[in-house]
């Protein structure tokens with residue numbers, strides 16, 4: 265057993281959106297750091313595959329849609345008192361569509377708001393009352409929650425909401441000794457763009473043309489860095505960008 269495994273041994277981390285991208289990478293890194301894990305997502309077979317690859321450190325997989333208040337309550341209230349997580353990673357989220365505000369689809373807007381804002385609220389409302397002093401919550405924000413861009417209005421709005429929620433949650437939970445942080449990545453090559461472009465692989469791949477985006481593991485390392493700080497250290501907000509991306513509007517591509 266390595267030192268960091270010893271330190272985290274028995275510590276429970278719950279990750280939403282653990283079936284792919286950042287969530288799966290966080291699960292892998294947390295497993296190798298000695299955490300016990302509760303993995304959440306909608307795709308059951310994906311969760312099972314992650315569980316199989318990580319072994320006994322996965323305490324359970326919870327299959328539910330964070331948008332669904334009742335399903336979230338049912339899944340999270342079934343967690344016994346001795347398995348309440350010390351670390352909650354509110355990571356599940358998505359962008360759908362790139363329509364301008366005068367042409368965007370209501371269905372896309374609802375999915376983004378319901379998942380990125382209400383989903384985070386549902387999970388936090390269920391777990392935070394049961395978490396104890398010294399616990400940490402990490403919300404997955406985005407550079408899109410700090411800078412707006414054309415075609416991003418509703419995704420921007422949801423991630424600006426995560427930015428605001430993170431700040432207010434930190435104040436609300438301060439008296440109980442629960443730390444709240446935001447990780448805000450720039451462009452990262454996960455299933456994110458495939459979801460945003462509704463399965464169009466060419467459009468999704470074009471997002472990362474001519475520069476090296478972040479990998480899911482780059483973001484996972486940032487998350488594990490935050491949760492492994494000593495108890496008196498609170499990293500509140502971490503913006504992590506590809507070297508080729510100075511802002512959402514400034515990307516240095518080799519082919520442009």
Ligand code: NDP
Nearest residue numbers: 281283284285286305306307330356357406452454455456
């Ligand atoms: P992925 O598409 O690879 O992963 C998204 C995860 O969220 C999946 O595990 C998915 O699981 C889960 N999810 C989506 N909707 C729901 C839902 N309704 N209920 C439960 N789980 C859900 O993308 P990323 O890993 O990139 O995205 C993770 C987070 O990072 C998101 O919040 C995203 O906004 C944010 N982000 C992404 C960036 C990027 O460039 N990739 C940059 C900055 C932030 P399942 O489908 O199985 O339910």
Ligand code: 8X3
Nearest residue numbers: 406407408450451512
């Ligand atoms: C994802 C990053 O720049 O596509 O949150 O909005 S970006």
